[in-house]
Amino acid sequence: MQYVNLDAQVGDLSGVLSPSRCLEQLPSICGDLPPGARSFATDTDHYDFRSRRCVKDLTLRAVRGAGGEEVEVEFQHNCWKHDQDLLIRYAGVTSFIIDPADEDRGTDLGAVILDEILPHKGGCSHEIACWDGTLTIVCRDLQAIWTETVCSSKP
Template structure:
């Protein structure tokens, strides 16, 4: 099984705006991911910048259950690109980091640039880079669900 430490991942993700390097490694590590994480990471639309199910350009809406074993992170669609919101449920959370931590900002980290899901000794790690900060969750597994959204600026 291949594991990458959380510190190494943060450095890799924060400096990469082209997912080519991650995608080239994904097929070799996907078998080491838990089932839900593997399904989300291997979804062909996940990293297709033209897809309505690409995580790029989503906006962080809410973080629920931080500090607990189960938590959720909800992302809001961008009307010009997406027609669905994304809810990610994490089970067996062993670590959660939001950076930078700024109580006045709450969940205002800007839009999503990229995310990476990698095998971890506890299951998987999921890092999400936004323009203004990052989120990192280590968990036993995750489940991503896309839900219909109503866009107020749609014509």
């Protein structure tokens, strides 16, 4: 990640997640993002840890179309935080990398820590850091779709 800090220091506390540098840079880079990526990255709920539409704590559920130009990545809600699932459709995919912390995990990357969307030649890059690995996609554009879900274990 270029701007999102997964190990920030706040006073004497270390290991803090901080999207602050990313949020500072967003106004200067958002004009270089394609429309769908810009909309998703600049959504005020995206990095708000208290928001039901923050990506933190979602879990990777499915990947469809890996290796092709059109890829869908589906994330499942966390009933303690979210009331929606997230589907991201990537168009014009030129790079798709799943990097699990352990080779035996495959696409089981655990819960999302944070993500970062940056301008890239011909589109954008989307890096999604999870507790057990990273997913990085370079594409022409993406579309993020939040869908209602039913939580059976809501607090």
